[in-house]
Amino acid sequence: MTTLPQSGTQVPANNTPKKPPVNVLGGLLTALTYLLTFLFFFPILWMVMAAFKTEAQAFQTPPVFVFTPILDNFRVAFERYFPALLNSLGAAFGSTILAFILGLPAAFALAFYTTPRSRSVLTWMLSTKFMPAVGVIVPLYLLFTNLHLLDTLPGLILMYTTMNLPLVVWMMHSYMTEIPYAIFEAARVDGASVWREFFGMALPLSLPGISATALLAVIFAWNEAFFALNLTTSDAAPLSVFIGSFKTGEGLFWAQMSAAAVLTVFPVIVFGWIAQRQLVRGLSFGAVK
Amino acid sequence: MTAVPMTATPPKPKQGFKLTPAALIWPAMLYLILTTQVPFFMTVYYSFFRWNLQAPTPVHPFVGFENYVGLLTDPQNLHIILNTLQLTAGTLIITLVLGASLALLLNRPFAGRALLRTILISSFLVMPVVTAVIWKNMLLNPIFGFFSWFVQLFGGTPIDYLSAHPMGTIIAMVTWEWTPFAMLILLTGLQSLPDDQIEAARLDGANTWQEFRYVVLPHWTQALEVVILLETINVLQVYGEIFASTSGGPGIATTNLPFSVYQRLLQEGNVGVGSAAGVITVVLTNVLAIFMLRLINRNTQVGGH
Known part of the structure; x- marks a missing residue:
């Protein structure tokens, strides 16, 4: 719930054509935005994941993506x-x-x-x-x-x-x-x-x-x-x-x-x-x- | 730089006990004078003395500009100044390009836009020291780091980034932190552009490039100005990232001015040279800030409001 955006942030963007047709370029740009956001967030995600691993798992290479989270x-x-x-x-x-x-x-x-x-x-x-x-x-x-x-x-x-x-x-x-x-x-x-x-x-x-x-x-x-x-x-x-x-x-x-x-x-x-x-x-x- | 509306009415404090507006302002002013102006002038003063806390004799003779001459002629110290400029310029350019791209991407309507923007600002909020220890160990470690594994996945050979490309790695970390800042300010700048300006440009038959160049860009200048100025001032002072990752090394490859002041003062006890290095940092910060402000102001005239 904390990620809920503030009201007023959803002002529709101005700089795009009215009634955009389903276009490939738009889809690609959206995908790119998602990808970049993921890349920027990855170090934080990786840190959060490591926090729930055992020490051995945190060190393991190749990296462990699926594991049973622990709180120790x-x-x-x-x-x-x-x-x-x-x-x-x-x-x-x-x-x-x-x-x-x-x-x-x-x-x-x-x-x-x-x-x-x-x-x-x-x-x-x-x-x-x-x-x-x-x-x-x-x-x-x-x-x-x-x-x-x-x-x-x-x-x-x-x-x-x-x-x-x-x-x-x-x-x-x-x-x-x-x-x-x-x-x-x-x-x-x-x-x-x-x-x-x-x-x-x-x-x-x-x-x-x-x-x-x-x-x-x-x-x-x-x-x-x-x-x-x-x-x-x-x-x-x-x-x-x-x-x-x-x-x-x-x-x-x-x-x-x-x-x-x-x-x-x-x-x-x-x-x-x-x-x-x-x-x-x-x-x-x-x-x- | 900013236009805050001022309420211009004559002060009329009467009634009860007389509290003048100046009495409300002075505590804050005094506090700031005592903790910024006074110490700065003391720093300037100390910078003219040969004064080492670890020296056996408690004498510190006046040496004029000796500390400055030493700092500005020693190739090591010139290297440190160049490091500082390289770190600042490198980060500024990359964050501007990335931040502007992200701002333009996020200014389009698509599902999850607000969520992505929210997630994107996270790296700006991460404590610099945390950034350094996480990147240094868990991402960049040549054997166990995630990046090393990722590079190997594509047939590359992982290297010890922090010793092979120390400055590049520091720039990457600082860029990771400051790109969201640029994005956030630039996106807000974009969103405050009135609809009718774009529409008028379209009615006049402007193409996408002309629309960007003559409508969006002039409007964007203030946000760009804010990003450039604040980033320059802040990145010149990067410290935590360097402290917790390379400690200025290898050698002095990633030592910037703030880190060298820390070394002079706390490791060598050198009050005189540390002070001189501090003064140089302050001068550099102000010169760069004023220079950039001028540059931007001049370029703004072209677009015209």
Whole structure:
């Protein structure tokens, strides 16, 4: 059920002739689309299959396509991966919440109390999203060492907040400008305070935007690797570091590794499927809707 | 780049306790200044010093542009910069061609279209580190990997792709991740093209190519621009894929700038050179982004809106 497409995605394509006759070319193109999709999905499919195999089957060549699925790998993987899972959850949700606490008021002010400088403030915030992590890592690493923030969850949360804050401001600003302004004018005539405008109106009216943006922020923080691998080693290591530890050579446990990988990517893929419309908007910072 | 409608009304905060809009914006701004601008200027500052964390003496003398001169004249480091550009350009070109093709294919009406699009975006959502370990082991292993078996099926001889074609393999992995991104943005761009524009072109007797060239393409430019810019910026920073598959090797064959910064800092403790490499990455990212934006803007004029 999770693959159910969003409503509004089924807008009939425009660029094809009306009343297409049953043509060979069309059929071939459709077949090609199916084939390409299968090829792109294959590595994920292969990983999911391996997760349900025994270690021997996972290694076997020629590859095993038919087998009795087992769940042992997930049990073993889950035990080993649990601390990393908690760290990932903490880092992803912690940073998302912090980004919203800082970003929502800013988005609100930029959307409803515009000044001549609002536009450049927004653009500046977006530009910080384009600062490569390697441009800030050296002083942050030294600072984190001195403040004993290396390999701690708060340290990771601080950096992921930096990553998600511009996204939150930019996206929430875009959603809030879609709220009819007349509603606010009416409230102001009635003497509503800024507080009431924010909590009573702007927040409830932009809830769909909040959930879509939060989903994106969680996905980005979840998949992040650079800060995770540079700023954590064990105590605060999230899933990307845990999975990264599987990189060493041969003779490792492919079925177990696959099970851990499936557990890691499955929630993100499902969330992404559900939110694919918002995904486009968020990825392009609202430039493509 | 974008046109977000602005609501232009004078601020009227009165009532109760006075909360100025600026007070709502400052926390976010301050946070971003402290975690991006300040560290970047510190990086620039550090890049002018000879400073190694592992050196026995805690002195770090000012050396001017020595770190930069070292980075930009050493053939090894030039190789790393070229690797970075090769990875970015290679991925960008392939994902644009594949993504645009997939977008055009998915813009036709056929059964299962929405389902295919949904399935296609999956690889973009896979954690980069997972991509690397799965590809490296289960697909590309010269003996047990699926690709090796597949190649043998057609009479080929499997090779160790990661050591024979290291950069090509990394490009393949990153392409696998970013093609859905290009497809998704480009497809959305295609679908926002109004029906009547196509119909008008048809009434004017445009053929399929003319229709694509003069109606679809100009409309598509914004989506293309978004894909090119964001992909360039993101692929310049590829790290997890390299970390978990080749660790920059063999030799320095797949070391890009971000990975070399990681090596300088965490493996060598070289603050000065690591900082200089970081600054070069930032400059390169900005130059490429601005350059591409200009290029696209100029080409857009031809189509005309």
